[in-house]
Amino acid sequence: MPESRGYPRRRSSAKHEAIIESAIELADVEGYALTTIEKVAAHAGVGKATIYRWWKSRAELYTEVYQELVPLEELGRNTGNPRKDLTDLLKAVFRHYRQTPAGKILAGLISDSQLQASARDALKNNLVAGRKPLLLDILETARRDGSLEQGADTILIADALTGLIWRYLLVEPDSLKDDMAERMVAALVFRGTP
Amino acid sequence: MPESRGYPRRRSSAKHEAIIESAIELADVEGYALTTIEKVAAHAGVGKATIYRWWKSRAELYTEVYQELVPLEELGRNTGNPRKDLTDLLKAVFRHYRQTPAGKILAGLISDSQLQASARDALKNNLVAGRKPLLLDILETARRDGSLEQGADTILIADALTGLIWRYLLVEPDSLKDDMAERMVAALVFRGTP
Amino acid sequence: MPESRGYPRRRSSAKHEAIIESAIELADVEGYALTTIEKVAAHAGVGKATIYRWWKSRAELYTEVYQELVPLEELGRNTGNPRKDLTDLLKAVFRHYRQTPAGKILAGLISDSQLQASARDALKNNLVAGRKPLLLDILETARRDGSLEQGADTILIADALTGLIWRYLLVEPDSLKDDMAERMVAALVFRGTP
Amino acid sequence: MPESRGYPRRRSSAKHEAIIESAIELADVEGYALTTIEKVAAHAGVGKATIYRWWKSRAELYTEVYQELVPLEELGRNTGNPRKDLTDLLKAVFRHYRQTPAGKILAGLISDSQLQASARDALKNNLVAGRKPLLLDILETARRDGSLEQGADTILIADALTGLIWRYLLVEPDSLKDDMAERMVAALVFRGTP
DNA sequence: TGGTAATCGAGACGGTACGTCCCGTCTTAAG
DNA sequence: CTTAAGACGGGACGTACCGTCTCGATTACCA
The missing domain is CATH 1.10.357.10 (Tetracycline Repressor, domain 2)
Structure with a gap:
């Protein structure tokens, strides 16, 4: 449903990539333990809900990372x-x-x-x-x-x-x-x- | 007996044991992740501060356990x-x-x-x-x-x-x-x- | 209506009122000294953070009250x-x-x-x-x-x-x-x- | 009872005076609000219980001060x-x-x-x-x-x-x-x- | 091209636990 | 037997994130 029309194909989404990149950078700079979903969202300029929409948890996000x-x-x-x-x-x-x-x-x-x-x-x-x-x-x-x-x-x-x-x-x-x-x-x- | 290092710092070995035993039981029943210092204290009938007095963190407590x-x-x-x-x-x-x-x-x-x-x-x-x-x-x-x-x-x-x-x-x-x-x-x- | 200062910071006026009313009631029943932020939050069915979000201290809350x-x-x-x-x-x-x-x-x-x-x-x-x-x-x-x-x-x-x-x-x-x-x-x- | 024999006449006690003087100094330096019984005791080189023996509360101590x-x-x-x-x-x-x-x-x-x-x-x-x-x-x-x-x-x-x-x-x-x-x-x- | 619905950011929200502080009482060992 | 030192249970502090939710603003499609 989110894939089909309302929103562009997920993998190519700029938002999606901004999140992944923010996740990488924050893990690098602050360490995994201090990297909260909240910080990733803020760093990526994205709402928390947007992250939760695509990944159930920090672990799932970072598995992809x-x-x-x-x-x-x-x-x-x-x-x-x-x-x-x-x-x-x-x-x-x-x-x-x-x-x-x-x-x-x-x-x-x-x-x-x-x-x-x-x-x-x-x-x-x-x-x-x-x-x-x-x-x-x-x-x-x-x-x-x-x-x-x-x-x-x-x-x-x-x-x-x-x-x-x-x-x-x-x-x-x-x-x-x-x-x-x-x-x-x-x-x-x-x-x-x- | 183990608590006689010098004079001032004593500790109640009864409390000490109650804490350790509570820690064991809670880890067993609820799992490590859900076992908070707060719960151990409550279960042992002890103030949180008493745990923090003798162990710096949950990890230190459980190392002893x-x-x-x-x-x-x-x-x-x-x-x-x-x-x-x-x-x-x-x-x-x-x-x-x-x-x-x-x-x-x-x-x-x-x-x-x-x-x-x-x-x-x-x-x-x-x-x-x-x-x-x-x-x-x-x-x-x-x-x-x-x-x-x-x-x-x-x-x-x-x-x-x-x-x-x-x-x-x-x-x-x-x-x-x-x-x-x-x-x-x-x-x-x-x-x-x- | 009073909470529209700019766009991002909104506040639930329902919560706001619940907090104020709880504060009044608790001060009345228990007295000011025994009325903690924690109790006001519990009585209003609100998280402590919600109170601290809008008032810096008990004194500030009660000044408004x-x-x-x-x-x-x-x-x-x-x-x-x-x-x-x-x-x-x-x-x-x-x-x-x-x-x-x-x-x-x-x-x-x-x-x-x-x-x-x-x-x-x-x-x-x-x-x-x-x-x-x-x-x-x-x-x-x-x-x-x-x-x-x-x-x-x-x-x-x-x-x-x-x-x-x-x-x-x-x-x-x-x-x-x-x-x-x-x-x-x-x-x-x-x-x-x- | 504390006056009669077990303990020397109160007003002349060195301990008593050390407590009063510590109370004065701490109120002066740190302010009344930050001056806890605990700090007065430590500063006077006296156990907390000794203070509570003579004064029921910080207020009673400071009334005397x-x-x-x-x-x-x-x-x-x-x-x-x-x-x-x-x-x-x-x-x-x-x-x-x-x-x-x-x-x-x-x-x-x-x-x-x-x-x-x-x-x-x-x-x-x-x-x-x-x-x-x-x-x-x-x-x-x-x-x-x-x-x-x-x-x-x-x-x-x-x-x-x-x-x-x-x-x-x-x-x-x-x-x-x-x-x-x-x-x-x-x-x-x-x-x-x- | 203007209307409308989906989607978004920002962050408010209830909740839980954190680690700290001090209360007033109790315990211990030294003197 | 009194004392200092401080351990103790308790309760509240103010903070941080969690994962969910609500709100306008923004967007992007369709008529």
């Missing part, structure tokens, strides 16, 4: 070398965390997920469910080509990589650097130096 | 069999998460840690710093007795175990069962079925 | 007989003090004025500054028509009348009856029985 | 010239208000008197009842010697002087200077320049 800041397409590349692919993927993620507020935002989303059921769903169904296959694909390729043993618990390994990233993001966010990507791959997946 | 619910002493046992010790430790932790609100509380503390700097410190300096050695000790023993290769990155493996637990606690808390302990140990540490 | 309970227009009437006008004015004021909580409220405002600078200003700039001219006008008329001597210090006489009312209001509120009005006029202004 | 700062004996002097005696009395009072925190304290006591019944009693029974005779005596002398007409309402005139002082103390404390004493006497009592 995260997807925009760390787009799936920029992470995966299948070169046939799983170890390299995986390491590159992690490095790309960490780079986004350094260059954008995406890291803070993910940490904030994890925090929000414990405060509201809807936020937990947003995290689980979008970010987790949407990105886990990326890791699994690489790990499966590795198992198929023999660089990972047949019986490897790829799901758990994938979750462990995510868990490690979250853990560092939550308490030691500065540790997510390139060499950490190498260490993670070496310790959790392929065991040993390349 | 967590330590009480999952005491270090009940987790570690050195039997000379690192694989068994590690699996048992994880099982013991998961059991506490099933039988007490400790799991919810840890998830809540992680959430709080993103909202206030002091909460992050409480988490980092008490829970993380206090419990990591338990894992590291076992892993080092394993490396010494050869069940883990010489070059193993024990720190990262320990953090990965923690990260995995956190990840599940945060988005799939029901998955932390005994067999998950086995899978974790097999996938991240000793590689393969026992 | 006082003006409503003892409206200037009901006090002054120029009949050409200053002695009668003055006596009538005092009687009218005392009647309001008997029939409404206005007396208690003025005493409370005087009390508040010693607790907060803003309350002192509210009292001084609104009630005092707004009502003193009423007395002065009558006294000046009296001086002009000779019923008061040329050199009379009308300002001081006006302030003495106010001071006397305040003094009785503060420590012997029941003494403010009709005959007291006569006595005041006789003793402070026109000297002697009519 | 006021009596000490503006002792009756320093005000009255019967020289046989009522007009001069009265003017001198007012000047002496105003001087105390300028040189000590007595003025602030009286204003504070008036304020407190609207907050607690016991404070109203303290004000009424001690300060008002104790000092009114001073004025009345002078006014009666004046009436007897003919400088005030026979029918003068001396009670009301006395109360008007008090009321005027209170009124200025409460909203324009700086106006209480020597010439104001002259004006008051001329306007309210003896009518006309000396």
Whole structure:
């Protein structure tokens, strides 16, 4: 109904983009915790109701922001070398965390997920469910080509990589650097130096 | 007895216990997110100020609660069999998460840690710093007795175990069962079925 | 209608009235001292913030209440007989003090004025500054028509009348009856029985 | 009981005096409104309970302080010239208000008197009842010697002087200077320049 | 092109909890 | 046995956002 006629196509709306950009900037400058819907609305020159019209909660808004800041397409590349692919993927993620507020935002989303059921769903169904296959694909390729043993618990390994990233993001966010990507791959997946 | 630091500052251990117990019960019944300082005070029959007198924040209070619910002493046992010790430790932790609100509380503390700097410190300096050695000790023993290769990155493996637990606690808390302990140990540490 | 100052700031006149009425009732029933903003809000079915949005303090709210309970227009009437006008004015004021909580409220405002600078200003700039001219006008008329001597210090006489009312209001509120009005006029202004 | 033996005679107690002096100093420096029992106790190096043992409330404590700062004996002097005696009395009072925190304290006591019944009693029974005779005596002398007409309402005139002082103390404390004493006497009592 | 309905910004609103302050009473340990 | 120090329950403070709502002003479509 809001899409059809009364209001222009949503994704192209200037308002919509102003909100997203304000959300990014405020998360960057003030941090996720201090970024309230109220402030985003004021910063974007938009009524609060306009935000609530499109997103049920701060978590939902920032889930979309995260997807925009760390787009799936920029992470995966299948070169046939799983170890390299995986390491590159992690490095790309960490780079986004350094260059954008995406890291803070993910940490904030994890925090929000414990405060509201809807936020937990947003995290689980979008970010987790949407990105886990990326890791699994690489790990499966590795198992198929023999660089990972047949019986490897790829799901758990994938979750462990995510868990490690979250853990560092939550308490030691500065540790997510390139060499950490190498260490993670070496310790959790392929065991040993390349 | 614990409150005799010097002369002037005393505290009623009865109140102290009433507060801790109320905190546990409310976290259990209502969940961490809905448990406000105000409710804990009311439930314990105590003024809010009495809580703020002894704990700077909800996070600090619940850090103490967590330590009480999952005491270090009940987790570690050195039997000379690192694989068994590690699996048992994880099982013991998961059991506490099933039988007490400790799991919810840890998830809540992680959430709080993103909202206030002091909460992050409480988490980092008490829970993380206090419990990591338990894992590291076992892993080092394993490396010494050869069940883990010489070059193993024990720190990262320990953090990965923690990260995995956190990840599940945060988005799939029901998955932390005994067999998950086995899978974790097999996938991240000793590689393969026992 | 009164709330259309520009476009953005509107206010619900229904709420506004509910607050004023609650304030009057509570002052009447519980007394000014026990009437907290919190109680007024609860009684009016309004959030505390709504009160603080429109009045900076309890004193400011009750200054408005006082003006409503003892409206200037009901006090002054120029009949050409200053002695009668003055006596009538005092009687009218005392009647309001008997029939409404206005007396208690003025005493409370005087009390508040010693607790907060803003309350002192509210009292001084609104009630005092707004009502003193009423007395002065009558006294000046009296001086002009000779019923008061040329050199009379009308300002001081006006302030003495106010001071006397305040003094009785503060420590012997029941003494403010009709005959007291006569006595005041006789003793402070026109000297002697009519 | 506290006088007889267990504790040394009250008026000479060092503690007692430390409390009074702290009360004076704090009223002077911070103002009456900000001077809490808590602060007086801390400043005097005394437990709060010690203060409550001797005075039921802040108002009762400060009633004693006021009596000490503006002792009756320093005000009255019967020289046989009522007009001069009265003017001198007012000047002496105003001087105390300028040189000590007595003025602030009286204003504070008036304020407190609207907050607690016991404070109203303290004000009424001690300060008002104790000092009114001073004025009345002078006014009666004046009436007897003919400088005030026979029918003068001396009670009301006395109360008007008090009321005027209170009124200025409460909203324009700086106006209480020597010439104001002259004006008051001329306007309210003896009518006309000396 | 003027009328009209949808949509918007601004922010008022009830509500909840925050963390602080001080009250007047009570408890503890030192002297 | 009295005292200081201050812990205690209680109540109100004034503030911040929440998510919903109301109001005119603005817009954009249609007749």
